[in-house]
Amino acid sequence: MSEHPINPNKWIELYSDYLFNYTITRVNDREIAKDLIQDTFFAGLKSMKNFKGEASERTWLISILKRKIIDYYRKINSTKGQAEVRMTYSNSEDHEGDWLEERVEDEGYLNAQETLENTELGDAIYDCMDKLTEKQARVFKMKTILNYETETICNELKITPSNLWVIIHRARTAMAECMEKNWL
Amino acid sequence: MSKSFFISKEDAFHICDKSQYKESTLWEKVKLMFRCIYCRNTRFYVSRNTKLTEAIKTSRLDCLKEHERQMLEAQLKKHLKNEV
Structure with missing residues (x-):
């Protein structure tokens, strides 16, 4: 018998948020992230028979998701002209000096090291959230990550x-x- | 919640939790700060709770909204039925 049983009925409840956070930090687009997760779950269903149970279900789903993310980047990079950088600056004297401002580093810009640390921190937080009870995790996510109003959560969960x-x-x-x- | 300047440890923890979501009043914050002066447990709780908030803020965590989760669940269930 495998060490880690597989149960697709629990995937959304247990892994959807973790997979979503993992994806959004890598593709930076909500819609694409949702599509990739959906593709991951579908691919998981297809290859369920190959799951040996040596790794946890989450690790297995993440390995599928990683391949989906790589495929996504391969696809957009192979599309002609997508990687082209276009910069147009007005020659008008009215806008003289604007180009300097436009080249100033964005305040929200993170370097690779910071991005990596934040991703690892996010993973650590999700690992800890996994240890909460189902209700605690749900309320905590709604209040802390989605920033829902207290009243909205109370109405939604009838508490x-x-x-x-x-x-x-x-x-x-x-x-x-x-x-x-x-x-x- | 007590109107007195002195609050219990439980009330202090509750105010501290609310503060993390900017839902505590100024008066509540004053009472919490006052309790921090003489209660080591409250100080510890406030410090740890604040660190947790900072960590969550720094990590820029994201998760699915309720309707997005429901939609994904419906699609997976549909697909699961077809697979079986």
């Missing part, structure tokens, strides 16, 4: 605000402990 804050408190305590062990 009272005091219930929500108790769940948030337990989730944050567990997350902080886990992050201290795994990251700091």
Whole structure:
């Protein structure tokens, strides 16, 4: 019997957010990220028989997703003219000096090292979120990552605000402990 | 929540949690800060909670919105039915 059983009915609940965060940090486009995750799940269903259970289900899905992301970049790079960089600057004297401003580094720009660290940090946070109960993880994500209003979450999950804050408190305590062990 | 300047540890933790989402009032923050002066546990909780918020902010985490998740779930279920 395999060490890690496979259960596609639980994929969305258990892995969709992790896979989405993994993808969005690499392709930077919400729609494309969703398409790639969907393709990953479909590919996973097709090759379920090949899953030996040596790695965890999540690791296996990530390996499929990585191939999908590589295929996506291959596809866009092979499209003629996509990689072409176009820069047009006005010759008008009215705009003199604007080009300098346009070449100033964007404040939100991250270098490769920072991007890598943030990606690793994101993975560590998701690993810790995996250890929360299903309800804690859901409330924590809605409140902390999606920034939903307390009232919206309460209506959606049919809980009272005091219930929500108790769940948030337990989730944050567990997350902080886990992050201290795994990251700091 | 108590109107007194002195608050319990549980109330302090609750205010601290709300503060992470900018949902605490100025008066609540003042009471929390006051408690931090004499309570080591509160100081520890505030420090750890703030670090967690910073880490989440730095990582620029993202996840699926509820309707996106539901749509993905519906598509997967449909595909799963066809596979079986």
